[in-house]
Structures are given as C-alpha cells and as structure tokens.
Amino acid sequence: MTSTATHVAPQRAAGDGSTTPAPRPARRGRGLRFERIAQLLFLLPAVVFLVLFFGYPVVKNIVMSFQAYTTSTFYTGEAPWVGLSNYVSVVSSQLFSTALLNTALFTIGSIVGQFVLGLLLALFFRRNFPLSGLLRSLLLLPWLLPLIVSSAVWKWMLDQDSGVVNQFLGIFGIGSVPWLTSPAVALITVIGVNIWIGIPFNTTILYGGLQDIPTELYEAAALDGATGWKAFWSITWPMLRPVVSVTLVLGVVYTIKVLDIILGLTNGGPANATQTIATQSYDLSFKQFDFGQGAALSNILIVISALFAIVYLRLNRKAIDD
C-alpha cells in the first residue's frame, strides 16, 4: 500500500507543476509535503487499528509465551522470563500429540464435509424451482444461531438414552449409538455438528461464485454436446477455482480454532477424545490459570494457521502469474 502511494505522489505533483510555467521549488516542496501528510492521514486509521487490535495482542501473546504468566501477574505485573520452558512443557505433554492429531482430523473432516455438501447445495440451488429462494434463506439458519445454543441443542438431541436422534434410529432397529459418550465416536460426532454449522458459509460463497459464471458458456457447451458432468468439469470447476480456494483457506482458518462447539458438546471429553489444540490452550489459560503455557500453545496454533495463509497466497500468486 505504502509503496504505491510513494510512486503516485511525485507523478501527481509533477502534473500540478506543469500548469504553472515557471515552477518555484519552495512552493512545490510545500505542496508535496501537504500531500504526503494527507496521504499518511488517510492511512492512519487503518494503521492504528492494526497496531491496536492486531499487532498488540499478537506481540503480547508472543511475549507472554516466554514468561511464567500466572494469576499473580495480573495483580503484581511481575512475569519472570522463562525462555522456552513453556513451549517445552506444552509440546512434551502427553496430550499434545492427541490434541494435534484431533485438530488435524477435525479440520480435514470438517472442511471436506462442509465443502462437498456446500457445493452440492450451491449447485442444487442454482436451478430455479418454486420456493428455492425461501429454502436458500432457511439454509442460513445454522449460521444465525449462537454457537453455544446450537451445541447445547445438539448435545441434548445426541444423548445416548433419551436423545431424539437415537430414538429416531431406534425405529429402524439401529441400537443406541454412543454419539458423545464413546471416545471412538465422539470426534466424528463433533465433526458432524461442525459440518452442519459450516454448510451455510460454504453454500453462500460458492453460490455467489456460481452466479458469476456466464450462462452463455453453458449454452455454447451444450451446443457442442457438453452437458451434465462434462459441463461441470470443463466449465463450472475451472471457473469456480478462485472462489474454491478462498472458501477452503477461510474454512481452514475458521475451523482450526473452533472452541465453543467442542466445549459445548463434550468439553474435550470423553477421555480427551475431542481435545484439540484450541480447547487445550483454553483449558491451560482459563481453567488452570497457566497463561504462559496457554499462550505458547495458541502461538503454535497461529503458526499452523499462518502456514495455510502462506500456501493460499502462493497459490493465488501462481494463478495470477499464469
């Protein structure tokens, strides 16, 4: 942003100078300076915002992760420097590998499910049929509910003995499924609920992308005999690619840090089966009051998310270069 501003400034100043036949250096300099100040003033709100609400917390979190930051720190302000020991204890904890694996499974499972179902629904709603507008807006419902409310309702519906889901399955002779109470099933259940929550986001964005594909392309393709699957693979998918990559990267960044749904459904249980890096970090900071270790773990999470963002930027640049 700043670099473009510096390039533009001299050009415009030169343009102004050309109107006066004999440019006087002093005046020209002053005009230039005011313009620069004005430009910087326009930047100021954005910079202040970023420094206050993005830079400060990130820096604070990094500093915190190298300190013995406990409840006492809040009152006394003293947080002894402990070097890497927070990172060492967090990574060497027995739970770390479980949490890392769960985070990976949760993220991949949720993204695949949300994306595939979201895309299918988006394709479905592209056809106009009676009530399609109404149904499409109803689809947004999971998105509108506060997460803590939807997770409470799901927890209730998925109760092993009296939950409505198992009662419904019972009609077909399927025995009671331990949705949230078996360590083998709980993670799958939590992923399922998260997919349900993520579908509206995916559908909305992908539907928007589909609207941008000109219908003439399909008409022309149909004349050449490309319909159905063929049309999807040769027109829809390539045209949708940029939207797909945005959806996936945003999806990963949103999913990797999911906290409230897991806390609401299982609290990381049973037997740590749904413990992720995010829930573990929350637990360390706000339940065991070890803010240093909590910060260390959340920094690891930030690095993982940042890697995805970098991959995205790379892919994007490559697409533009091509």
Add this chain to the structure above:
Amino acid sequence: MKPRHRRTPKVLSAVAMLAAVPLVLAGCSGGSSASSGGKVDSITVLDYYNQGNDKKVIGEYLDKCGAENDVTIKRSLVPGASLIQKVLQQASSKTLPDVLMLDNPDLQQIAETGALSPLTDYGISTDGYAKGVLQAGTYKGKVYGLAPTVNTIALFYDKKKLAAAGVTPPKTWDELKTASAKLTANGEYGFAVDANATYEGTWQFLPFMWSNGGDEKDIATAKTAEALSLWTDLVKDGSMSKSVVNWTQADVNDQFMAGKAAMMINGPWQIPALKDSGIDYGIAQIPVQSASDTAVAPLGGEVWTVPNTGDKAKQQVAAKVVDCMNDAKNQLAMAKLRYTIPSKTEVAQQFGKDVPEEQVFVDLVADARARTGELGADWPKAATKIYTAVQSALTGQDSPADALKNAQSSN
C-alpha cells in the same frame, strides 16, 4: 531536499502514533477513585449470583448490611464462568471491587496474587466456623474469605421407586450396587452421577475417593482405584448410564426429575427445582465402602473477601459488610431462603432443627473437606488429573488403576 520532505512526515506521524498508543491504553484502565479518608457513601460489590432466587436473596442481605453501615451497595453481577476472568482483569487495571465474592476453590489462587486482604486485619472473628470453611478461606495461615452459607453433595433418592423395588437407601457400596441393579429397568437407571470432563465431575467423585481414604496429592493409589472401580462397575452392569461422562449436575437432576434415574448425587441447590417437580424425594449420605467408614464430603459454596483496593476507609466498611453477611442471624435467614447450610456450626445445628430435611447436609458440612485444603493454588492441576482418570476409566479406555496411574504421571 526531496527525500527529506518525503521522510519527515512519515517519521513524525509514526512517532505520534506510537506516543498515542499508551495514552489510549491508559484511558482504558483509569477510573479507580482513591479517595482515602472522609466519609464513605457507597461500596462496590462483585458476585456471580446472577439468577433468580440467589440473586434476590443475596441482593437483599447485601443492601441490609450496607444500610447497617450507612453505605449504599453498588452491586455488579457476572455469570459464574466469567468471574475469574473479570477479577483478573480488574486486578491488572486496579479496579477491584470493595467486596468480592469468590467460589471457595478459587480463593487461594486469588489470595496468592496479593489482591486480597486478610479479614483478621479488620478484627473479624473467625470463631465458630466449621473446620472446612476456614480451611477453604485460609491462605498461608491467614483467613481471607468467609462463606455465610455452604453446601455439599449427598444421595437423593426417589421414595416411590425405592419402595416399589423394596430397597432402602443404600449405606455401603455393596448396597449401592444391589439397589442400583434392582432399580434399573425399562430404560430407567438405578443411579446417576456427573462424571463430565470439568471440575464438576471431579467434585462429584471426591466423596467416593475421600471416604475410602484416597488423596488428591497422589491419585495412583489402591484406595482411589477402588472408588473409581465402583463407578466403572455401575456403568458396566448397566445400573448407571454411559452418558454420565457428558452430564452436568443440572443434567443429572433433569434425569432424576424425569424419572430416568432412581438415585442421584447432587446438592441442596437443586431442592427448589425438585420441590416444583412434585417428585417425592429423600436425601441420605453418600454410601461408603464399609459401614464403619466415615463419609467425607467436599465443601462447596462462595466466600466473601475484601480486596486490597488501596482505599483504607472503604476497605474498613467493606470488611464490616462481610462481617454482617456472616452474622449468625443473617446466616440462618439466608440458609433457609437459599437451601444452603450455615457455615457456623451452632447456626447449622439450629438450621437442621428448623429444616429437618437438610439435616444430612448439616452433618456432612460439619466435617466437610475443602478442595484446596491440601494443595492450595495447585488444586486445578490435580482436579484436571482426577476428571481425566475418571473419564478414561468410565469409557473403558483403561482399567481404573491404569487410568489413575496415567493421569497422575501426566503433566
């Protein structure tokens, strides 16, 4: 010339911006009025009784105690889960309230920071309180918090169901197993506890562990394994739902009220809901392994403290309000209104006579043990280990002994 013109404003604005940051931040934290000396008109109070009956009763008695000391009470309420975060935030911005309520296991954690002042500094008497109550309120030999009323957990049973099955309330673990098995039928369970992955799950397991001689310092012992085996056996033989690993105490109470569990472990705070539901319930002590064992109950309840706000005059008045809340008459009145137990032993005896239904709780509270009694500020780590072990044993991942061993050795 040119480059300088270009640079200067940038540098200037950057400096100005950096200079503004602390100003903005300082603006957020101001607001504490340190008016030492002079007459105190009002004091601030922070607590988490933010709903229904508790909110009303505590509010009335705070106002009453304020009026006795010629001050108005400015009360702030937060949900239970966010109280500690609020307190830490206020501690760092030096805006702590004059009177602060804390859940008793959090007291030592907060006292450790230095944010609280010892109540004995204000000449408040600590005589007559149950041992566990003082234990919970004490940090490094000094009492920082006192609870007007306290609670614990016991066995609630459905009188009709027990009569129909021909069982009496179980007193020992064997009786509990046979009674639960008999009471289990047609999709209804004999027994229910909260074994979820939170401190609530730990709290419910404590009476079983402690009564059997287990200890939080080292949970990898045979005594604790026996207590955990009792729970796993109850789940294995189907007398207790597998869902207990995901139930809160409120869920357990719902199951009981819906007639889906004939017996449950819960606390006196559920009594109003139980009365409304019209269920005919009885309360008994939690069964112990052999009839000769003494039941050890965990102490629950909230303590009132006086934070170090720096305003000595206000702190004096705040201490008087805390003292007034703990006055024998007020303890008894609040106990009756809130179905909790007075923390002073003599008052509790009187309460037991007035409300015979809660005599069980009165007996238990007299010898109840504070969760932070042994480990102090390290309790949260031990509590996490306990619920982790309970969860992995109940879900069949490990045997009770292995589950406890793994949890104990984890860091």
